[in-house]
Amino acid sequence: MVTEIPTLEQLHALGAAQQPTYDDPAAVAAAVTRLRTMPPLVFAGECDELKAKVAAASRGEAFILQGGDCAETFVDATADNVRNKLRVLLQMAVVLTYAASVPVVKVGRLAGQYAKPRSSDKETRDGVTLPAYRGDAVNGFEFTPESRRPDPQRLLDVYHASASTLNLVRAFTTGGYADLRQVHTWNSEFVRNSPVGQHYEAMAAEIDRALTFMQAIGANPDEFHRVDFYSSHEALLLEYEHAMTRTDSRTELPYNVSAHMVWIGERTRQLDGAHVEYFRHIRNPIGCKLGPTATADEALDLAAKLNPTNEPGRLTFITRFGAGKIREGLPHLVEKVTAEGVDVAWVCDAMHGNTFETSNGYKTRRFEDVLDEVQGFFDVHRALGTTPAGILVENTGDDVTEIIGGGEELDELGLAHRYESVVDPRLNRVQSLEMAFLVAEMLRRT
Template sequence: MASPQLLVRRPEAPTTDSWSPAGWRTLPITQQPTWPDRDELDAVADYLSGLPALTGVEEIRRLREELALASAGKAFVLQAGDCAEPLGMAATASARAKHRAITSLGERLTRELHRPTIGLGRLGGQFAKPRSEPFEAVDGQLLPVFRGLMVNEPEGTALARQPDPYRLLSCYYTARQVVAELAQAGGGVWTSHEVLILEYEQALTRLDEVTGEWFLRSTHLPWVGDRTRGVDDAHLNFLAGLGNPVAVKVGPSATVDDVLRICALLDPHRRPGRLTLISRMGQQRIADHLPPLVRAVVDAGHPVAWMSDAMHGNTVRGAGGVKTRHLDAIVGELTTFVEVLRGHGLEPAGLHLEIAADDVTECVGASVTDESQLGRNYRSLCDPRLNNEQADAVVDALVAAMHR
């Protein structure tokens, strides 16, 4: 990749309280690549900090207001898109397809649930991935794991797997193209992505001079995954000072104390629309693990929006060791999620999916009748996504569960 002209590091902008965009650097941090040259990474991040923001403050505030409606049962969120976004023209073509899919599914949900649907794309920044192991064996060679195109390449060679800080710039320019593509497609879909490489996110965090609030302007809704949700760690504390609405994924290892501490850190003032919790338990665990968490958050008075990610807790190794997900497990978890929320007097606020917006064969169910068909059209950079027919089936199951 071509190197930009690197700038001398500028001092941090003044802060209005004890939080600053760089404060995460003093805290423990997990799921990070081993960058070959930290000075080079910081220089790239400094260059990024001088580039235009990707989202507007007023847009972010409007989304926060809409998410407040979802937390009150007056709207519904459909968050969907790629597991890991491609770069360049492939990303803009993918964004067009995702926009069509999210809009179409959202219109169905609006009709069936009799409430407006808020469309959120895993788009314009979904370039970095947490992984269960830092290394993997490829053809007898131990290599760093693929962590998304913000970090390295998926090809199984030592050169491809070496983290490259200049990839942050490629991701920024691709994200800018995706945001423009979504606007040209008619808008109506907000951007969201997992916050993982904090050098990138810090560079795109900007101070609103009018209100004194800091906003992450790489996206509208940043979220932290289940692997990086430590309350004393860097990722959650980075979210804590932002004016954006924020989300956290909560898996089966989360305790009541964990979740209450997350709420206290990210939603200390109990503001509707500020915090979304995304349940990703797995079909076999949700009935036992989710109810005490929901009950504790209700009792503590936090008006969070509860969403279901019924995909990530149901990932298995299929034929030949390829990762897949079974539609019946996804539907089973989603149905239980609705029952648990309703049992605590709450309305489910949303659905979080990984979709291809294309006829891929990465998950089993509907048109993909068994695992032997997975190799027919498996194109994901990382995790398996639903094809169009499977996404329709999940939405059908959600509607049926909501009408019970």
């Protein structure tokens, strides 16, 4: 087992992709030095618990729901926003738990999702060219030279915003807010009051009867009143992730203590690149995105390097093909990886392969395309006799207008009403719950 973490210099020597260009190396070094002294945001034991649950999901004994913002912003790290995100994920999880009849592993894209890869280092508007916005971890969204300058002080801001977010999540999930009956009451209100919710009255009624039965027999376990909730983000910025890597005192093994689970993006999964080299050393459960260009041999090579001992729950492949490509591209990957005996959890990212720009200039996705990719994901696994371990959605608990379609029948013109994402479009509260009920029906058929 590889345990000695390479230095930052060694990682950058591999040609690290998608890193910001800072103009003050001394300020970067000072920020990294400060981060190394900060307390951990999560603990190694919690990461190990999540790893065991991912392993269960890979065997069909649990189901992973990973959701949250495409890119968090510092201004939105408030109690109201955190509560709304948590609430919609808990609501989705109740529906999926009932349909799948297995525990749902709740993983938030929060408390660290502040950096984003970009297709270009620069952005040009009206003849003015500035650095691209790479997330609040790097620079500001406002299109000015001052805002777009990569600022290493923001790495410390990421830490503090993540710490406050995790504190809120822990308070909510253990302080009664996540009570099962309360969450089901929210879903019942959605079914009663939403135009699209009426389609799901039957399943909501079934859940209600199940809860009434458990109450009648006096069943009242702790699990009814609290939930385990885990954090995750794309570990993109090497300075931040390296500084947040610590050796666990119990096992003497290195963990990234900025999140329970971290993943490698589609743009940074080069087998000989810095991110894969870093990830193969840490002991967290890790993910790796696989898009339509990924081959089965590449997947096998990544698995061999990232999980050489084939540890259950260690590695998740997060597929992002697009609705039009998943049924053709996914089977060969799953078939060959499975045939080689590789222990991996398969999770469907139905968002990133379905993004397009509208005629009025908004980046969006069609709800029906997102749903179709999830359906294709289930279809492929059903045909191969393998296990669909979970889904990843980019969503929010707010009533934004960023994705067209769905029961609300949001169109391109409606996007202008409340388009608030600074990077990629998200499912709103109603679309998220509609997605949960529709995926629940898919789970019942598997």
